[in-house]
Amino acid sequence: MDLRLNATFFDYSFVFVYLFFVIAIGVVTKRKVLTSEDYFLSGRSLPAWICALAFLSANIGATELLGMAANGSQYGLPTVHYYWIGAVPAMVFLGLMMMPFYYGSRVRSVPEYLRLRFNRATHLYQSIIFAVATILIAGVNLFALALIINVLIGLPLPVSILIAAGVVLLYTTMGGLTATMYNEVLQFFIIVAFLIPLTVGGLARVGGVDGLLATLNETQVLGKDGLTVWGGTGLGNTTNPYGNWIALLLGMGFVNSFGYWTTNFTEVQRALSAKDMSAAQRTPIIAAIPKMFLPLIIITPGLIAAVLVPELTTGELAHNEALPALIGEVMPTGLVGLALAALIAAFMAGMAANVSAFNTVVTYDIWQTYVRPGRVDTYYLKVGRKLTVAGVLIAIGAAFIAATFNNIQDYLQLLQSIFSAPLFATFILGMFWKRMAPEAGLWGLVAGAAGAAGVQAGYMMGWLEFNSQQAASFTGSGMAFVFDVAVSVLVTWRREAKPLEELDGLVWGRTNMPIQGAQPAPDLHAVAVKEAKQQRAAVAVGEKPKPPLKDNPWPLGMAVIVVLIILNVTVG
DSSP: OOOOOOOHHHHHHHHHHHHHEEEHHHHHHHHHHHHHHHHHGGGOOHHHHHHHHHHHHHHHSHHHHHHHHHHHHHHHGGHHHHHHHTTTTHHIEEEEEEEEHHHHHHSSSHHHHHHHHHHHHHHHEEEEEEHHHHHHHHHHHHHHHHHHHHHOOOOHHHHHHHHHHHHHHHHHHHHHHHHHHHHHHHHHHHHHHHHHHHHHHHHHHHHHHHHHHHHHHHHHHHHHTTTTSSSSSSSSSOSSSSSSSHHIIIIIIIHHHHHHHOOOOHHHHHHTBSSSSHOOOOOOOHHHHHHHHHHHHHHHHHHHHHHHHHHHTTTTTTTHHHHHHHHHHHHHHTTTHHHHHHHHHHHHHHHHHHHHHHHHHIIIIIIIIIIIOOOOOOOOOHHHHHHHHHHHHHHHHHHHHTOSSSSSHHHHHHHHHHHTTHHHHHHHHHHOTOOHHHHHHHHHHHHHHHHHHHHHHHTTTTTOOOOOOHHHHHHHHHHHHHHHHHHHHHHHHHHHOOOOGGGGTTSOTTTTTTOOSOOOOHHHHHHHHHHHHHHHHHHHHTOOOHHEEEEEEEHHHHHHHHHHHHHHHHHH
């Protein structure tokens, strides 16, 4: 099947205009980058809605568009678990429970928290692991876009990779995180503007929602559980492609999901850029609202492709090609350019997010801490820009690793189980268990990664059986969590805990203590008192204070959870 699009000059004009605005944002924001904190954390000055859209867009990269459409065409409705079980609960938890530690401690990265809570060995290990994982995922985004451009307009794969990487390099080097985040907001709206007409046009081709469901029921191309969310998840006879309900809730919904959303600095970095604690907490919760409904325009095209593109079922096309194939079937001349611009935007959002996280962690957590400490701030600003170049160049090489997988979601979930699942276990124990010893941080992470890798190796060697590669990853995530917790408890039993005064602002129950210790986190209580004084001062001079309910993340978070439960019950 030839997927080449019949694009006109008018179609390409969408791409040129989009690229112009992307680079313009980089030029404008460069003027505001005066310090390393401006470059890496936007000076901690952005409003909640900007941070929320950037938080969401950083995740809606080309990997999600291609991967979720691929999953939709291959597995059907169970794919919504990635959103309703594998994203939203963890996003709300991040905002309500973990951002007070991250933002209140004023850490500049997730690994830096590990240095304060545990020790330098744990910090260095996780900094290196995160840098490797981030670049591998950036390579996935790069490969995904190059694949689409190659398939849709015929541009050779190496040329596509170099052009796209060059544009990302240009604006991230100039404007840092601020340019990245403002571009992510622009990219979010462009992606939605493309997905809505694609979904509506596809539904019109298959006779609407009723026609789509009827055809899928008749053909059974998705299997008997393809049109149910929770069907086939029983323990006795598991036929759901993502495994039984225990694997879903514990593997995807708890370990994988919380491991990604609450400890992945690529996402947390956006919330750390917020202007105050309230905005930082509300960032992931606000982002969770559109996240709940994105399956309507991301997974539905995969379902439509299963009907309109029979080559996906016969194996003539890989499921990674479901989205580009559907674009060729549905999008008319004139809107093809919008599709191309949106796919480029999706790639840039995903890759730029990972590159910005990579240069922040390598600069602050490795270079400044272990290689060249004590230099002036402008030195680290220059290092960050150089590392941006290095990160993009390495990602180009990593793109060819992703090319070996038929479904890029398989690859992403494999990385997730090995790199993110152990980190979540260490964070949960470290934040809520004051007794956890410093040495337990490192050895728990190592044991968790080994547990997940063991499951993956067993599946690849044929020793373990799962319904899919992704089901193996969810089980691996569960094993990573168990191994991490078990080893952390054993090590803590044999070692001394940190003095309580060194844990101020870092663990549950120590957020209101006065600052003590060698290098503690700032006092969260003092921050709250300062904000209250500023609010009273504003009232005294006649300024209208912000409504307390608007700034309180808890009512918003609870409302999101209620809506999520309703969706699972009514659709499942």
